[in-house]
Amino acid sequence: MVEPDESDVVRLPRGVRLREDKARGGWVLLAPERVFQLDAIAVQVLTRVDGRRDIAAIVDDLAQAFDAPRERISVDVRAMLSDLIAKNVLEMA
Amino acid sequence: MSAARETFEAQQPPPLGMLAELTHRCPLQCPYCSNPVELTRKRDELDTESWQRVFREAADLGVLQVHLSGGEPAARADLEALVAGCAESGLYSNLITAGVNISRPRLDALADAGLDHVQLSVQGATAEVNDRIANLPGAFEKKRAFAREVVDAGLPLTLNSVIHRANLHQIPDLVELALELGAHRLEIAHAQYYGWALENRGALMPPRDQVMRALDEVEAARERLKGKLVIDAVVPDYYARLPKPCMNGWGRQSLNVSPSGKVLPCHAAETIPGLEFWSVRDRALGDIWQHSPAFNAFRGTAWMPDACQSCERREIDWGGCRCQALMLTGDARQMDPVCERSPYHDEIQTLAIVDSQRDDDFTYRRFSRLQV
Numbered sequence: 001m002v003e004p005d006e007s008d009v010v011r012l013p014r015g016v017r018l019r020e021d022k023a024r025g026g027w028v029l030l031a032p033e034r035v036f037q038l039d040a041i042a043v044q045v046l047t048r049v050d051g052r053r054d055i056a057a058i059v060d061d062l063a064q065a066f067d068a069p070r071e072r073i074s075v076d077v078r079a080m081l082s083d084l085i086a087k088n089v090l091e092m093a
Numbered sequence: 094m095s096a097a098r099e100t101f102e103a104q105q106p107p108p109l110g111m112l113a114e115l116t117h118r119c120p121l122q123c124p125y126c127s128n129p130v131e132l133t134r135k136r137d138e139l140d141t142e143s144w145q146r147v148f149r150e151a152a153d154l155g156v157l158q159v160h161l162s163g164g165e166p167a168a169r170a171d172l173e174a175l176v177a178g179c180a181e182s183g184l185y186s187n188l189i190t191a192g193v194n195i196s197r198p199r200l201d202a203l204a205d206a207g208l209d210h211v212q213l214s215v216q217g218a219t220a221e222v223n224d225r226i227a228n229l230p231g232a233f234e235k236k237r238a239f240a241r242e243v244v245d246a247g248l249p250l251t252l253n254s255v256i257h258r259a260n261l262h263q264i265p266d267l268v269e270l271a272l273e274l275g276a277h278r279l280e281i282a283h284a285q286y287y288g289w290a291l292e293n294r295g296a297l298m299p300p301r302d303q304v305m306r307a308l309d310e311v312e313a314a315r316e317r318l319k320g321k322l323v324i325d326a327v328v329p330d331y332y333a334r335l336p337k338p339c340m341n342g343w344g345r346q347s348l349n350v351s352p353s354g355k356v357l358p359c360h361a362a363e364t365i366p367g368l369e370f371w372s373v374r375d376r377a378l379g380d381i382w383q384h385s386p387a388f389n390a391f392r393g394t395a396w397m398p399d400a401c402q403s404c405e406r407r408e409i410d411w412g413g414c415r416c417q418a419l420m421l422t423g424d425a426r427q428m429d430p431v432c433e434r435s436p437y438h439d440e441i442q443t444l445a446i447v448d449s450q451r452d453d454d455f456t457y458r459r460f461s462r463l464q465v
Contacts, residue, residue, distance in 0.1 A: 015210045015249030015277075019183060023107045023155025030185040032210045032249055032278055033325070035109055035157055086320060088277060 002085045002092070004055055004078055009093040011051030016089045018046050031089050045077055051093045055081065105383050105392075107155025110347040112360075113144065115161060115175065117352050118168040121191050122228040122457035123216060125255050125290035125297055127360045128164065132460050133352040141171040143373065145178035147350060150378035152182035160212075162189040164352070167199070173206045180207025187212060189253075192239035193232050200239075204246050211243045212251040212280070217259075218266030226259060228457045240274040251278035256307065256329075257290075257297035258449065264307050268314045271322055279322055281311050283329035287361035287416055295453035298445055301332050331445035335406070336413025336429035343391035343415060348382060356381045358388055361416040365425045391415050391425075398428055 004010060012018060017030045027043045029036040038046065044065075048058045059077055063070040084090035117132040139147070148159065159179050166172055167190055179186040188203065192213045195203075213236060216226035220233035243250045252271045254260070264281065271279040283304070284290045284297050299307075308328070315324040330337050340347060340359045349357040354373040357363060363370065369386040382388060390396065394407050401412050413429025421430045421444075422437050430437035 013249070014247050017185060017209065019157075021155075021157065028157060030157055030209070032187065032212075032251055033158075088320075088323065 002082060004081050004085070004092070006056035006059065006074060006078075007054055009051065009054050010049055010081055010085070010090050011093040012046075012049065012089070013091045029084075029089050036087075036089065041076075042080060045080060049090070105344070108151075108345075108347050108382060109156065110158045110160065111151050111156045112160045112162055112347065112349040113147070113175075114349060114351050115144070115163055115166045115169050115172070117164040117460075119163055119165040119191065119458075120168075120193055120229060121165070121214075121216075121232065122459060123226060123255070123289070124293040124455040124457055125257060125284040126458040127285070127288055127290070128458065129288050129361070129363060130292060132164075132458075134460070138169075138352045139350075139354045139373070141174055143354065144171075144175050147354075147373050147378060148175075148178045148182050148184060150373075152184050154379045154382060156184065158185040158187060160187045160189055165191050165194065167195045173199075173202050176203050176206040176208050185209045190214070190239075191227070191232070191236070192243075193229065193235040195239060197242050200242055200246055204248055208248065210249050210251065212253050213240055213243065213276075214253050214255070215267070215270065216254070218254075218263040218270050222260050222263060226455075228455075237274065240276070244275040249278075250274070250276045251280060252276040253280040253282060255282050255284050256299075257284040258299040258303075259297070261299045261303050261307050264310045265314070268318070268322070268324070272318075277323060279324045280327070281307075281324065282327035285327070286331070287364070287420070289456070289458045291420065292456050293453070294448045295451040296455050298331070298448035298451075299329070300449040301446065304329050304332055330414075330417075330431045331441060333431050334433045336410045336417075336431040338410040339414035339417075339429075342411035344382075344388040345392070345411070348378075348388075350378075356385065356388075358391070359416065362387060364416055365419050396426065398426065400434055401428055404434070 015032055019028060021028045027038045029038060044062060048061055059070060059074045062073050081090060116138055117128050118135060166188060176186050186208050187210045188208055189212045215223055215236055217223035223233035224230050240250060254267050268279065286294050290297060311324060311326050344358050349360060350373060351357060355370045356373060357370060362368065368390055371381045371385045394402055397407060397412050401407055413431060415425045418427040418429050419425040421441050428435040430441045432438060
């Protein structure tokens, strides 16, 4: 299992797309023959993944936006990204 | 329309996926083809504008992924425009191809048009097996070259192989082929006996012991290659005890649009007599999804025989497969005879064993010579 560091940059691989699902509400990740329905936290993280910002910058942004302890956000975000990498819907840039 | 029926219909959740069967034309002649035995000709296919409208309506309805299939979808000269139509509507496009007639420039044009994913079929893991099943000499080498071009173009690749008696022994080789070609996914899909495969059951049905060994091989490879190659399997159901949740339930998650524009709950639905199918030539896709008599015929659980309605699996397998019930019992409303509770269960297991011991030649998939 790949555990990304804060200095890593992640991105969606070709063939994986993030989009709003207006018909059902919420957001989804579309991948080959698969659809992942995302919870509100995953949406906040993934809409900040642009293949340029490192994870530290994304964590800073979330800590500020939600006025939450940075350390905890860092742990949660890296665990989530690690899970998505294992599912082949996210990769190291 | 009764109030109850109106309420029932109003609650249809939107479909997630749409299979767009763009054409029945294909350079291959696989004897298990899922197309109907009566193939639609080019002159009866929907035109570019109609397909693009269907894609817009599908996106509005809530469809997220479109599977561009056939026949061979690249037999359509307007495939780039159709892929672009999907992309403009925000639809995820998946090209399901035999990979023998797409040049590198055309592949690049499809990628530029917004194609998201390529699913390439192989009929076997060697040229000898592949080309005999596809009835096209040279097909295997073309497929290998195409797979490399797909990966080189940066598109994700799935390899798909339909499994039956003539290639069941090649499962480990198919896994190696997928790794060698750089595929991210491998689909091992046991033949489903409708359409052409039903015609060819005596040439395709594998013996039970070989099916069980193949299942073990797939499971072992999946475990070994976790994180490296995703392996999805479609299981052979003639030897099973419980039915498959065919299409994840009739009219629940997906729809098919045929080359001529008919909207079907599944590939083989047209074999069921008495069902009324609506066409995108006459109506909007959302109207068809909600109100078409064919879609509402087997939705939910109310249509089920008593034994199924009282079964705890009724919303797991959704009564199995209607087409199979029809083919094997003569009645589409019967229990899927694969189910061990069906009075026909023993009969179909016997039928599979008998077919697996026959020595029939392939009847290759072709357009009929007779034309009206």
